[in-house]
Amino acid sequence: NAGVTQTPKFQVLKTGQSMTLQCAQDMNHNSMYWYRQDPGMGLRLIYYSASEGTTDKGEVPNGYNVSRLNKREFSLRLESAAPSQTSVYFCASSEWSSYNSPLHFGNGTRLTVT
Amino acid sequence: QQQVKQSPQSLIVQKGGISIINCAYENTAFDYFPWYQQFPGKGPALLIAIRPDVSEKKEGRFTISFNKSAKQFSLHIMDSQPGDSATYFCAASIPSGTASKLTFGTGTRLQVTL
Numbered sequence: 001n002a003g004v005t006q007t008p009k010f011q012v013l014k015t016g017q018s019m020t021l022q023c024a025q026d027m028n029h030n031s032m033y034w035y036r037q038d039p040g041m042g043l044r045l046i047y048y049s050a051s052e053g054t055t056d057k058g059e060v061p062n063g064y065n066v067s068r069l070n071k072r073e074f075s076l077r078l079e080s081a082a083p084s085q086t087s088v089y090f091c092a093s094s095e096w097s098s099y100n101s102p103l104h105f106g107n108g109t110r111l112t113v114t
Numbered sequence: 115q116q117q118v119k120q121s122p123q124s125l126i127v128q129k130g131g132i133s134i135i136n137c138a139y140e141n142t143a144f145d146y147f148p149w150y151q152q153f154p155g156k157g158p159a160l161l162i163a164i165r166p167d168v169s170e171k172k173e174g175r176f177t178i179s180f181n182k183s184a185k186q187f188s189l190h191i192m193d194s195q196p197g198d199s200a201t202y203f204c205a206a207s208i209p210s211g212t213a214s215k216l217t218f219g220t221g222t223r224l225q226v227t228l
Contacts, residue, residue, distance in 0.1 A: 004157070031213045042120075042203060042218035043158070050213040058215065090157050097212040100146040100165075105157025 004106035013081045021076040023091030031094045032074035036087040081113045120219030133191040135222045137204035144206035152201045194226045
């Protein structure tokens, strides 16, 4: 069991470039999430997918789009990267579509936008 | 708007000592309070969680104390070990919707010295 796998691990983009962060889980979990982690700000929810076929905005969705490709995969797309999107991005999954279902995180993608 | 305030930002404790991290929340609708532990280069992992209907929960050396009237909760690490050196995040979620949408604190970097 690999758990939650994120690719790539590191990425450098120039302002205005686009890219897609990939996430896959092999735990047959229903819900998936994208968080960003910035120094002094903790983790903030960007988008989530409560179940296959649904996606919803979190706390900081501007500048991002997501796709729940199937039950296993949930991608995050930056259409036109900005320096403010420099961050560490974490994908997570939870077994149940419930507010108290534990989150299982991947090891993150460190993104730098110059 | 930071709904979960965490302190201190960093903490140095000697091996064998007690580490205490505090969190305060504003939204009385929060109903689930987990703590996550994060090692460098890794994603956060669930450590322990509590519901507001209990005042304390203990798992091994880790204890959550919960004060509903003060809207505060804290993590106590007894007999702290160098292997406990990590960043700790408190979090909270509301029992609504169909996903685990956590609001995280800003994190506490714990260093346990020999």
